Structure formats: structure tokens, C-alpha cells
Amino acid sequence: MKLAPVDYVILAMYFAFVLGIGWRLRKHISSSGDFLTSGRSVPVWITSLAFIAANLGAVEVIGMAASGAKYGIMTCQFYWLGAIPAMLFMGIFMMPFYYGSKARSVPEYLKMRFDEKTRAFNAFSFAVMTILASGISMYALGLLLKLVLGWSFTVSVLASAAIVLAYTFLGGLTSAIYNEVLQFFLIVVGFAPLSILAVVKAGGWQGIVARLPPNMTHAWRYMGSPTENPMGVEIFSMVAGLGFVLSFGYWCTNFLVVQRAMAADSMSAARRTPLIGTLPKMFLPFVVIMPGIAALVLSRMNLGYAIPLKPAGGPDYDQVLTTLMAQFYPAGMLGVGLTGLMASFMSGMAGNVTAFNTVFTYDIYQSYIRPGAPDRHYLTVGRVTTVAGVLLSVGAAYIATRYNNLMDLLQLVFGVVNAPLFATFLLGMFWKRATAHGAFAGLSIGTAAAILTLSTTVAEGKGGWIANLHTFPSQMAQNFWIAIIAFTTCLVISIVVSVFTPPRTDKDMEGLVYGLTKVPHDATAKWYQRPAPLTVIVVIVLLILNIWFR
Amino acid sequence: MDLRVPSGWFFTVLGLILMGMGLFAPETRAALTTANVNLFCGIGMLVFGLFLLLMAWRAIRLEKGSNP
Numbered sequence: 174m175k176l177a178p179v180d181y182v183i184l185a186m187y188f189a190f191v192l193g194i195g196w197r198l199r200k201h202i203s204s205s206g207d208f209l210t211s212g213r214s215v216p217v218w219i220t221s222l223a224f225i226a227a228n229l230g231a232v233e234v235i236g237m238a239a240s241g242a243k244y245g246i247m248t249c250q251f252y253w254l255g256a257i258p259a260m261l262f263m264g265i266f267m268m269p270f271y272y273g274s275k276a277r278s279v280p281e282y283l284k285m286r287f288d289e290k291t292r293a294f295n296a297f298s299f300a301v302m303t304i305l306a307s308g309i310s311m312y313a314l315g316l317l318l319k320l321v322l323g324w325s326f327t328v329s330v331l332a333s334a335a336i337v338l339a340y341t342f343l344g345g346l347t348s349a350i351y352n353e354v355l356q357f358f359l360i361v362v363g364f365a366p367l368s369i370l371a372v373v374k375a376g377g378w379q380g381i382v383a384r385l386p387p388n389m390t391h392a393w394r395y396m397g398s399p400t401e402n403p404m405g406v407e408i409f410s411m412v413a414g415l416g417f418v419l420s421f422g423y424w425c426t427n428f429l430v431v432q433r434a435m436a437a438d439s440m441s442a443a444r445r446t447p448l449i450g451t452l453p454k455m456f457l458p459f460v461v462i463m464p465g466i467a468a469l470v471l472s473r474m475n476l477g478y479a480i481p482l483k484p485a486g487g488p489d490y491d492q493v494l495t496t497l498m499a500q501f502y503p504a505g506m507l508g509v510g511l512t513g514l515m516a517s518f519m520s521g522m523a524g525n526v527t528a529f530n531t532v533f534t535y536d537i538y539q540s541y542i543r544p545g546a547p548d549r550h551y552l553t554v555g556r557v558t559t560v561a562g563v564l565l566s567v568g569a570a571y572i573a574t575r576y577n578n579l580m581d582l583l584q585l586v587f588g589v590v591n592a593p594l595f596a597t598f599l600l601g602m603f604w605k606r607a608t609a610h611g612a613f614a615g616l617s618i619g620t621a622a623a624i625l626t627l628s629t630t631v632a633e634g635k636g637g638w639i640a641n642l643h644t645f646p647s648q649m650a651q652n653f654w655i656a657i658i659a660f661t662t663c664l665v666i667s668i669v670v671s672v673f674t675p676p677r678t679d680k681d682m683e684g685l686v687y688g689l690t691k692v693p694h695d696a697t698a699k700w701y702q703r704p705a706p707l708t709v710i711v712v713i714v715l716l717i718l719n720i721w722f723r
Numbered sequence: 724m725d726l727r728v729p730s731g732w733f734f735t736v737l738g739l740i741l742m743g744m745g746l747f748a749p750e751t752r753a754a755l756t757t758a759n760v761n762l763f764c765g766i767g768m769l770v771f772g773l774f775l776l777l778m779a780w781r782a783i784r785l786e787k788g789s790n791p
Contacts, residue, residue, distance in 0.1 A: 177751075179744060183737065190733050197724050219726060355730050362734070362771070366764050370756050476755060500755040505744035506764050507753075509737065 174321050174499040180508030187512045188336055190355065191519065195340030195348040205551040208345035209531040210277050211436035215350055220442065221449035223350040224260075224433040225457070226357035230306075230521020231314045231514065234360065234461055238497075239490035241465025242480060244403045245389030246722050248465075249458040250411065253392070255420035257451050257715055263425045264447040265704050268434060269692045270602050272443040273684045277435075279428040280536040286601045286685045288609035289540075294616060296536035298590045299428060300529055304562065305583050307525035308569020313491075314518045315570065321495045322511075330570055333515065337522050338563040342556060346436060346531070349523040353433075356516035357453075363513020364460045364494075370501040371467035375474070384470045393723045405647030414653025418660040419588075422595035429528040441698055448707045455715055468493045471500075522566065530558040585627060592656040593619025593663035600667050603687045605679065611671030619663025626655045725782065731775030738769025 202208050215223075240248040276282035280299065284292035315330040340348050375381050381390060388395040388402050395402040396411060406414075424430060424447070434446035471478045478500055481492040498510045534555045543550075597616050600607040631637035631644045632651035645651040684690050700706050744751060745762025753760065 179740065183740065186733070186736065190729060194724075194726075194729055197729075351724075351726050354726055355733065358730060358734070358771075362764075362768060366760065366767075370758070370760070374755055471755070478755065499753075501753050501760070503744075503751040503753045503760055505741050505748075505751065505761040509741070509764070 174495065176322065176507065176511070177504035179505050180511065183508035184512050184515065187359070187516065191336065191340050191352050194351050194355070195343040198344030198348045198351065201347060202345055202552070205534065205548050205555050208552055208555045209534060211346045211350065213436060214438050215347065215436045217437055217442040217445050217449065219350060219354050220433050220437045220446040222357045222453070223353040224430055224446050224450040225454045226353035226360070226520045227429055227433055227524030228521070229357065229360060229517055230310045230524070231518035232310045233521065234364070234514065234517040235313060235317065235491050235494055237461040238465035238468070238494040241462035242469045242490045242493050245385065245466055246392050247402060247404055248462045249392055249722065250415065252455060252458050253715060253719055254412065254416040256424060257455050257711065258416065259420040259424035260447040260451045260454065261708055261711060262421060264444050265708060267425050267598070267602060268444040268447070269440065269690060270685060271431060271435060272440050273690055277535050278531050279426060279431050280532055283601070286682070287612040291597070291609065291613050291616060292536060292540070294613070295594070296532050300532055300537065302586060302590060303429065303525040303529040304565045305569055305586070307522045307566040309573055309583055310518060310521050311566055311570040312573035317491070317495060320492065326574070330567060333518060334522070334563050334567050337519050337526065338560065341523050341526055342559050345555070346432070346527045349527045350433060350436060352523065353520045356520040359513045359516040361460055363510045363516070364464065366506065367498060367501055367510060368460055368463045368467070371464050371471065371497055375467045375470040381466060381470050384473060389466070391723060392719065399646040399650060404649050406650045406653060410650055410653035410657065414656045418592055418595060418656040419653070422591045422656070426594050426598050427591070428532060429524050432528050432531065441702065444704055445702065445707065448704060448711065451711045455718060464497055465490070465493050468497050526559060526562045526566070529562045530555050533558045588652050588655050589620060589623040589627065589659070592623050592659035596660050596663035596667060600664070601686065605682055605686045605688060606671055606676055607667060608671045608674045608676055610674040611667040614670040615663040615667030618666045619659045622662035623655050623659035626658050725779050727775045727779035731772050731779060734768045734772030735776065738765045738767070738772055741765030741768060
């Protein structure tokens with residue numbers, strides 16, 4: 174793929190705009206709160222789009238097209254079964270406690286509800302994970318740009334990191350969020366035409382259905398047995414593992430996304446943030462997954478298009494998106510598509526960096542290193558942490574170039590750390606009898622259970638370091654089952670230990686737990702601004718989509 | 724800052740660039756399609772950019788109307 178001057182002009186214009194937005198917002202920063210939590214002042218349509226854009230990093234965009242080519246329409250389950258129900262739950266049931274508690278971060282909520290040790294556990298594991306995630310994402314982008322455009326890995330990694338650093342350093346979380354919205358528009362504008370062109374070329378949806386085996390074009394029908402569907406999972410682990418534990422764990426407790434909703438200007442807006450976000454979110458598969466499915470069809474139509482191969486053999490699905498662009502976009506639009514890819518990378522990385530600096534400044538530095546300093550000091554720390562976070566991510570990206578299974582490792586770490594967490598929050602928010610010792614015991618034993626499951630089972634030749642008690646049909650199935658086991662362990666241990674340890678008084682938990690929190694009824698809200706009608710609309714549209722692609 | 728203003732300008736300019744490409748260099752085509760992709764995408768982006776600017780302009784007018 175070769176770029177024309179006009180493509181570079183478009184890319185440069187995008188860089189100028191993101192930096193310009195950061196520059197304009199720099200004057201709004203006068204306290205650590207302005208820098209790290211946006212001073213809770215961002216309009217709801219912006220937080221909603223930022224909420225989904227922060228999750229839409231380069232790894233996700235490239236990976237979703239790749240999974241589309243590999244697993245077909247079943248990939249949509251990550252959105253329809255996974256993300257959407259979790260986002261609805263978060264907006265309706267969990268946001269009142271996050272926003273109402275006045276916590277500045279997810280670990281801080283854990284400290285208010287339970288105690289210091291649970292917060293520390295969550296803050297440290299989250300900090301490490303965000304750095305790894307942003308490093309991996311940088312690595313994936315650098316690798317792709319090198320492969321497709323022949324750009325130097327070092328130059329693309331350092332240049333894109335420098336731009337993200339510049340605008341988050343200048344305008345803090347507000348700048349990250351505002352840019353995420355621009356980036357979200359660009360992702361859609363850059364990839365939607367590709368999806369349309371590729372699907373039309375493949376003969377429309379009818380043409381795709383006619384040319385692919387039926388288990389690639391049905392999201393539900395072949396879920397009964399793991400041998401029939403391309404993902405190798407059965408319906409129970411899909412619904413319980415992905416649909417419940419993993420998705421709720423991610424969308425409801427991961428500070429990266431929760432932070433966007435917390436930046437909203439009112440409780441009502443904070444609750445609506447994930448709810449409104451579901452509307453664009455459920456149509457994103459048509460933009461990011463559909464090109465992958467169409468690519469698979471096109472590669473079987475003798476058009477001269479083939480899915481690229483890895484040097485070691487076997488299809489390299491990660492290149493589907495970029496090779497497809499080269500086939501359908503002329504100079505000009507190609508620049509927009511590439512800018513969209515860049516935008517997705519930046520929104521994901523800025524999301525990680527802004528979540529990292531907040532957790533580090535408030536939950537690690539202010540709590541354990543230097544409490545009680547004037548706010549100016551924490552603003553400086555926040556800024557320094559932003560720089561440090563970017564540098565550490567660059568470091569992680571370089572480590573990834575030397576150990577190419579770091580990506581697998583990250584997924585395993587994610588699974589192990591995230592899986593039990595949702596049980597802790599569920600009990601913390603909805604059962605006032607849950608105690609601090611219960612939560613900590615559940616979380617640590619739940620995490621241990623996840624590690625134990627991973628080291629005693631094997632899938633696709635991975636895991637099973639201690640013993641091989643069970644072999645899963647696919648890594649996906651293994652991930653889902655680890656999540657189910659970790660969640661259940663955490664839930665049971667937390668309940669048992671809580672019952673045998675002294676409870677806190679109700680007065681201490683006002684605003685933190687269900688039954689002791691008044692959710693303010695917003696009388697001025699119009700019907701479509703209330704959570705319940707909004708949810709009903711989302712559920713109806715979601716059902717239609719699932720029935721259509723069953 | 725109203726985010727609709729910078730995003731509106733961004734997509735308006737982007738739309739104009741692509742439309743320019745589509746009109747004055749219509750022979751720039753990609754391998755697998757015969758459509759003038761730049762022209763149609765440019766029109767779409769221009770409309771989107773102008774829509775954002777219109778919304779921002781309307782918000783300013785409404786604000787002026789309520790606090791004379």
C-alpha cells in the first residue's frame with residue numbers, strides 16, 4: 174500500500190485538530206480534579222460517545238475485523254450478548270453508587286465501601302494492566318504500519334505516543350474525552366464506507382450467506398455444541414462466561430470506561446452515559462466486524478483478493494482491515510481510513526493513560542506515598558504521571574517486540590484479574606452485609622482459583638503448567654470457564670467470610686450500597702431522558718438484531 | 724468549548740478535500756470498485772460537518788434568546 178500526498182495532508186490535519194483541542198482546553202485546568210476527573214462537567218452526548226470510544230482501541234478495531242473473518246457473525250456476541258446488557262446494568266443499577274459516593278475512581282469506591290486492602294489490590298493490578306494494554310496497542314499499531322506502509326516501527330510508536338501525551342498533558346481527562354468523540358466519528362467515517370463497499374462487492378448480505386458455510390452467518394443457531402460453531406464454545410459458557418462474568422466485569426468495574434461516565438455533569442447524565450452509548454455500540458459490528466466477514470467472501474470469489482499469509486504459514490487475519498482498504502479506497506479516502514485507524518489507536522491509548530494517571534495519583538500516591546499535600550502538588554503529580562504512563566507504555570511496546578507472546582499473556586492476566594472482580598462489586602453494591610474481610614478474601618481466593626484453573630486445563634496447547642485435568646475445545650471456551658469459576662469462587666468465599674465477620678453500621682455505608690442510597694428522581698427529565706424508557710428502546714432494537722442474525 | 728464547532732470544521736474541510744479529489748481527479752480509483760469513492764464519501768462528510776456546525780450555531784442562538 175502506498176500513500177499519496179493528499180493522504181498525508183489528511184493525516185496531518187487530524188493531528189493538528191487533536192492538538193488544537195488539547196491546546197484550547199489547557200486553560201480549564203486549575204486543580205487536580207479538573208485534570209484527572211474533568212471536574213464532573215462534561216455534557217452527556219460527549220461522555221456517551223467517549224464511553225464507547227475509549228474501549229475502541231487499535232487492538233479492538235483490528236481484532237474485530239480479524240475475528241469477523243475467523244468466526245463470522247458470531248463475533249457480534251461480544252457486542253450484543255456481551256457489552257450491551259452490561260452497559261445497561263451499569264447505567265441503571267451501578268452508576269448511582271459510583272456517582273453518588275463521590276469517589277474519584279473505582280478503587281476509591283472499593284476503599285469507601287470496604288477497606289484499604291481491597292483498594293490496594295485493585296489499584297495496583299489495574300495500574301499494571303493499563304500500562305500493558307496501552308503498550309500492546311502501541312505495538313500492534315507500530316507493527317501494522319510497518320507491515321503495510323513500511324513506516325519505521327520506532328517513528329510511528331514514538332510519534333503517536335508523543336501526540337497522545339501532548340493533548341492529555343495539556344487538557345487532562347477533558348481533552349482525552351473530547352478527542353475521543355472526534356476519534357469516534359473518524360473511526361465510523363473511516364470504516365463504514367469500507368464495510369458498505371466490501372459487502373456490496375460480496376453480493377450483499379444474501380451473497381455472503383450464499384457463499385459461506387451457515388455457521389459463519391448465524392449468531393445463535395450453532396451454539397448448541399462446540400464442534401458445530403467456529404468459536405468452539407457451547408451456549409452455557411457463552412452466556413454465563415462472556416455474557417455475564419466477563420462483560421459485566423469489564424463494563425461495570427473497569428475504571429477506563431467507568432471514568433467517562435463519572436465525568437458527566439449530573440447523576441442523571443452519568444446514568445444515561447452508558448445507556449445512550451449502547452445505541453451506537455450495537456451497530457458498531459456493522460462497521461468493524463462486517464468488513465472481516467466480507468473479506469472472507471471476497472477471498473473466495475477469484476477477484477484477485479486474498480487474505481494475507483503469515484510468514485510461518487496460515488492466514489494473518491490481523492491484516493484483513495488494511496488490505497481491504499487498499500482494495501477499495503483510492504488516494505484520499507485511503508488517508509481517511511488510515512486516519513481512522515490512527516484515531517482508534519489514540520482513543521484507546523489516551524483512555525488507558527488518563528485512567529492510569531488518576532488511579533496512580535489518587536489511589537497509590539495520595540494514599541500510600543504522600544497523603545495530605547496541597548492540591549497543587551497532586552496536579553503536578555498527575556501531570557508527571559501522565560508523562561511516566563506514556564513512557565512506560567512505550568517501554569511495554571518494546572518489550573512486546575522481543576516477546577511476541579506478551580499479547581497472550583495480557584489476555585490471560587486480564588481474565589485472571591477481571592473475572593472475580595464483578596462478584597466483589599455485586600456484593601458490595603447490593604448486599605449491605607458484605608464485609609471488608611469477606612471482599613478481600615473472595616477477591617484473592619477468586620484470583621487464585623482463576624490461576625489454578627488456567628494451570629490445570631489446556632486449550633489449543635496453552636495453559637496446563639501443573640497438570641492437565643481437562644482439555645477445552647478452544648481458548649475462548651477456556652477463558653469463559655476460567656471466568657465462571659473465578660466469579661463463583663469469589664462470590665461464595667465473600668459471602669461465607671462476610672457472615673462470620675462483623676458488619677459495618679448502616680450509617681457508614683450511606684450512598685454506597687443498595688437500600689441505603691437515595692437515587693434522586695430527576696423530575697425535570699423528559700421521558701426519553703429517563704433510564705427506564707431508554708432501556709426499553711435499547712432492548713427492543715437489540716432483540717430485533719439478534720432475531721435477524723439468529 | 725463547544726465540541727461541535729471543531730469537529731464540524733474538521734469534517735467540512737475533510738469533505739471538501741475529498742470532493743475536490745473526486746471532481747478533479749476522478750480517475751483515482753481503487754482496484755475492486757468502480758464507484759467514485761472520494762466524491763460520495765466527500766459529500767457525506769461535508770453534510771455531516773455542516774450539520775454539526777448548524778447544531779452549534781443553533782445552540783448559540785437559543786442561548787442568546789434566553790438571556791437577552
